[in-house]
Structures are given as structure tokens and as C-alpha cells.
Amino acid sequence: MNKTTCSFNECANPSAIQDYCPTHETIVARYWKKVVVGDACWDWRGGLMHGYGRVSAEGKVYVAHRLSYEMAHGPITDGMQIDHTCHNRACTNPEHLREATPQQNSQHRIGKNPNNTSGRHGVSWRKDIQKWHALVHFGDKGYHAGYYDDLDEAAEAARLKRLELFTHNDKDRRTA
Numbered sequence: 001m002n003k004t005t006c007s008f009n010e011c012a013n014p015s016a017i018q019d020y021c022p023t024h025e026t027i028v029a030r031y032w033k034k035v036v037v038g039d040a041c042w043d044w045r046g047g048l049m050h051g052y053g054r055v056s057a058e059g060k061v062y063v064a065h066r067l068s069y070e071m072a073h074g075p076i077t078d079g080m081q082i083d084h085t086c087h088n089r090a091c092t093n094p095e096h097l098r099e100a101t102p103q104q105n106s107q108h109r110i111g112k113n114p115n116n117t118s119g120r121h122g123v124s125w126r127k128d129i130q131k132w133h134a135l136v137h138f139g140d141k142g143y144h145a146g147y148y149d150d151l152d153e154a155a156e157a158a159r160l161k162r163l164e165l166f167t168h169n170d171k172d173r174r175t176a
Helices: 022-033 064-073 102-107 151-165 170-174
Strands: 035-037 042-044 052-057 060-063 081-084 097-100 123-126 131-138 141-148
Touching: 022 035, 022 052, 022 060, 022 064, 042 064, 052 064, 060 064, 064 081, 064 097, 081 102, 097 102, 123 151, 131 151, 141 151
Parallel strands: none
Antiparallel strands: 035 042, 052 060, 081 097, 123 131, 131 141
């Protein structure tokens, strides 16, 4: 019998069924039982925590989108996160997943801060001067993008400032 090694990441265990060792064969089989492959997103139908899929086998818990990324692309680089380009936390389509630093992953967030009252990302009302303030946070610093009488102008200034500063801000690039 010709034995090969497991196809999962850098696992060096001998493979058994479907090119995986018994541990990884179990987790891969459980993964495929809980994912619905669609034309775009592959929706996770198993347990969720904070919107992210979870699957376990052999006493170990895997995050479904990270497992999918690793099956398709190999090991995740140390210190990197997996960013959903589709913004669907339950999606496990490896074509919708990319490695990103924590800062890049944060840049790709969609929408406004939950505490925002203007309804526009990066825009707040300055009552003291009666103007809309466009302000973008990058790292630990806030970048002023101007004061405006018009909410739409302030929102556009904030969007342009994000485009200038962020590398993984796909939503603002699509609307450019």
C-alpha cells in the first residue's frame, strides 16, 4: 500500500481516506456537512459564535472560514487574520477570504460606528460650530477631513480620506 501524507496544511501524518489523516478527515467531513455552497457565498449552517462558523472534531474547535481558507490556500501566516471580502461572517467561500493584518481587516469594516448619530461613516455633528465634521481614524490617530455645512459633502470628504489612508477599504473603492 502506497502511503502519502495528509493534505491538510503542513500536517505530516500519514493519509488514510481522501488524502487526509484520520483527524483531518473527520474535521473536513464535518465541515462539508455544514456548508451550503452557493453561487457566491458558501453559507455556514452549523453553530455560530459572533456570526462566525464553528466546527469541532477530536476535541479541537476550528473556525469554519479559517478552516476553509487553509484547505484552499494552505497555512495562515502567523499574526494574520482572515478577512471576508463579502462582509458575510458566515461565508466560507475561499474566494471571498484573504489574509489581512488586524489593521487591514479593521479598515475593511463596512458601515458607521454604532455610536455614530449622523448616519454616515466618519461624519459627526459639531454643535459648537454648527457644522458636519469629517474625521477618519487610522491606527491611533484621527485625520481631520474638514468641516462642512452639507452632510453629503462631509461624507464624501471622509470617504476620500479613507481611500487615501486605507489599503483594504473595498467598499469605498467600489463607490469611487
